[in-house]
Amino acid sequence: DADVTQTPRNRITKTGKRIMLECSQTKGHDRMYWYRQDPGLGLRLIYYSFDVKDINKGEISDGYSVSRQAQAKFSLSLESAIPNQTALYFCATSEQPQETQYFGPGTRLLVL
Amino acid sequence: AQSVTQLGSHVSVSEGALVLLRCNYSSSVPPYLFWYVQYPNQGLQLLLKYTSAATLVKGINGFEAEFKKSETSFHLTKPSAHMSDAAEYFCAVRAIGTSYGKLTFGQGTILTVHP
Numbered sequence: 001d002a003d004v005t006q007t008p009r010n011r012i013t014k015t016g017k018r019i020m021l022e023c024s025q026t027k028g029h030d031r032m033y034w035y036r037q038d039p040g041l042g043l044r045l046i047y048y049s050f051d052v053k054d055i056n057k058g059e060i061s062d063g064y065s066v067s068r069q070a071q072a073k074f075s076l077s078l079e080s081a082i083p084n085q086t087a088l089y090f091c092a093t094s095e096q097p098q099e100t101q102y103f104g105p106g107t108r109l110l111v112l
Numbered sequence: 113a114q115s116v117t118q119l120g121s122h123v124s125v126s127e128g129a130l131v132l133l134r135c136n137y138s139s140s141v142p143p144y145l146f147w148y149v150q151y152p153n154q155g156l157q158l159l160l161k162y163t164s165a166a167t168l169v170k171g172i173n174g175f176e177a178e179f180k181k182s183e184t185s186f187h188l189t190k191p192s193a194h195m196s197d198a199a200e201y202f203c204a205v206r207a208i209g210t211s212y213g214k215l216t217f218g219q220g221t222i223l224t225v226h227p
Contacts, residue, residue, distance in 0.1 A: 004155075040121065042202060042217040043156075058214075090155060099144070099206055101215060103155035 003027045004104035006091050012110045013081050021076045021107050023091030029102075031095065032074040034058075034066060037088040037106075046089075049074055081111045114139040114207050118218035126226050131175075131190040133221050135203035138184065145186040146204040146215065147177055156202065162186060173197070198225045 004025045013019050023032065030051045035043040035058075045058030047066040055066060063085060067075045078085055088108050092101040119134040137143060144163050148156040160171025167179040173196075177188045186203060203218040 040219055042116075042219045043215075044217075045214065048214070092156075099215075100146070100158055100161060101156075103148075103157070105155045 004091060004093055004102055006089075006104040006107050008107060009105065010108045012112065014112050015082055017081050019078050019081055019109075021089055021091075021109070023074045023076070023104055025072050025074075025091075025093045025102075025104075027093050027095075027102060028071075029093035029095045030071065031093060031099075032068070033092040033094070033101065034064075034074070034076045035090045035092065036060070036085075037090060043090065046076065078109075078111075081109075083111045085109065086111045114143065114205050114216045116203050116205050116216055116218035118201075118203050118221050120221055121219060122222045122224065124224040124226065125193045127195055128192050131188070131193045131197065131223065133188040133201050133203075133223065135177075135186045135188065135218060136184055137186060137203070137205045139205055139207050141207045144206045145177075145179060146206070147171065147175070147186075147188050148202045148204060150200045150202065150220075152199070159188070159201070193223075193225045195225050195227070198223055 007022045033048045034046040037043050044060050049068045065077045090106050091104040094101045115138045117136045146161045147159040149159050150156050160169045162169050162179045170176045175190045200220050200222045202220050204215040
């Protein structure tokens with residue numbers, strides 16, 4: 001079984017709709033991250049969380065929000081989706097001290 | 113501040129040839145360095161990492177990378193390419209001593225392996 005899972009794997013939505021992407025992990029890590037991947041741009045950090053009570057903005061948080069429901073669950077929401085949020089979204093986890101990150105399989109989002 | 117530059121967005125090699133993927137980093141403090149691989153329709157998988165121990169790091173699938181502080185480089189190599197190595201490769205840096213484990217990723221290099 002995968003240690004980091006993401007649902008859905010693929011999603012098509014329309015401009016203005018609210019959607020939620022979910023991430024669950026069984027690695028027991030405290031730290032979780034949301035990234036988006038765009039061709040030629042690598043991965044960019046949206047939000048990260050050190051524990052259930054600690055949420056922090058990354059470099060491209062505008063238009064996104066997150067919720068850390070439990071140590072194992074970290075959700076990303078697009079309050080009002082727009083076409084330039086079309087991307088591949090990854091969840092990741094890590095633990096101290098070396099902070100190797102472990103990635104989920106990704107969610108491919110298309111906003112029409 | 114930290115940054116990563118991967119030289120060459122696409123690299124093409126023949127099966128059996130040397131693979132060399134270039135990564136240069138910038139960091140104001142000693143870094144941890146990582147190489148990740150992404151196979152089609154999959155997430156990122158850790159290939160290898162440098163965490164201030166040996167400068168030559170061996171990873172999975174026959175890959176290795178050498179940390180060269182004087183050149184601020186962490187190039188990825190494999191002596192003999194295999195068709196299954198075709199994927200996108202990402203170099204990432206994390207500054208040691210920062211308050212959180214933020215990774216900064218390069219833009220990625222797509223490796224194509226020809227028969």
